[in-house]
Amino acid sequence: MTFNLFFGPIHPALKEPIGFIFEIEGEYVVNARPNLGFNHRGIEKLLESKTWLQTGFLAEHVCGICSGAHNGCCYQGVEKIFEIEPPRRGLFIRTLVWELERIHSHLLWLGVMLHEAGFDTIFMYTWRDRELTMDLFEEMSGRRVVYSMNTVGGVRRDVTDAFLQKLKKYCNYLEERVKFYRELVMSDATTLARFQNVGILTKRDAIDLSAVGPTTRGSGVKKDVRYEEPYGVYDESPFQIVVREEGDALAKTIVRIDEIQVSIDILRWIADNIPSGEIKIKFSPMAKAPENEAISRVEAPRGELLYYFKSDGGITPSRVKIRTPTLANILPIIKMVEGQYIADIPVIVASIDPCIACCERVTMIDHKTGESKVMTMNDLRIYSRKWYKEHYKEVRRERL
């Protein structure tokens, strides 16, 4: 008989809601059943009432961390509907925003991931480094989180030479830090014991369940929109796809750390090669679109982001569909938790970089006794740390 562990929602005001029911036997998880849809905001329907120019400003409120990716992806789709091409300087600045955002998102995630494992020092360090990225965003766009940098046919603000110099300086600083984090994650006994051979997603499963982003690249699948279908200026930039074969939580961590390094290289290249000229083309706020449909894909920090637009010739879209990366990465969790300890659930869920999750509540039902118990995410985190304190030596022997 198995034991059911309810893991999830609901507290829309706090962290993001998702529900899991984990079936467990003793300390091991046998199966997982995800529940989604606790926080339906109706953004796709609301987008149908916005003009083409206004769509992006609502789209960037879909996610607080990848707002630049949503904003850029949305306007990339609108540009395909209108069949217009932004000027080159505009494309360079757009790519700069995307890459800077990837750095800030991965640093944030790295901190959260190590926080789940109880390594709070690195959590403080990475968030401090992320703060400098936020400052760069504030200087460039005028806001820290919701940048509103893109518009139909280009970007809204230009970057100065002084800013580019500052960006290069930041790249030099961050490169040192990234090397330090990589060395630390690879050599520290705590991180190795918590991440190595934990939550393995095999290459076959990653392909079958259509995982996206660093989750799938950690399992050896070469899947990246920047690699498959280069947009922006990625086809000219020194972009290299980062892939690791192991598929465990450690591989996902290393993939993300290495992606920060790739982003740094791209930012340096942009700072050196940005052409002069116009940043946007003129666009009327009440423009009528031709009858058309378009799909726009962008590699957001968490994976592939997709926008679909349909126009019937009006000033607003007639249908909008958004597919965010985390939705594709929920099903792989089922395969990843199979046969793992309860104490590893926080690390496994965090390893996909969940944008909906940060689950607030957990219910445990014992199949033997029929008992049920509700735990918050925080309780589970404390439980996992206590459990690891007791079982550290045996787990370490088992894994290393």
Next chain:
Amino acid sequence: MTTWGYARREATKRFFEKPYTIHYPFTDIKAFEGYRGRILLQLSKCVGCGLCARVCPASAIEMVADEKIKPAGKRPHFKLAECCYCALCAEYCPKGAIQLTTDYHLYGFEKEDVVEEVKTE
């Protein structure tokens, strides 16, 4: 280097550093130039065309009656609790009457208390 080696090196390095955090309410943080904060409306420049209310993605701008504004006889009123600070109104204002200031202290007991700054001169 071993974990202990790292720990010792980091501890000695950080011991002599100043705290990285800012004591915010006691030390003021200045926003960067170009920050999109509280909206400033210059009434002397406004002609009441209403373009700002039409382009606003959050429908946070309401046109209210104001006899002093010529020729339209109305001016925009910004409900900043609903504003998304995209600055489209400032971008599309034909007279340059709308600006976004670096004031980020946007608070009030009621939603209606958070409004724009109006400059009459």
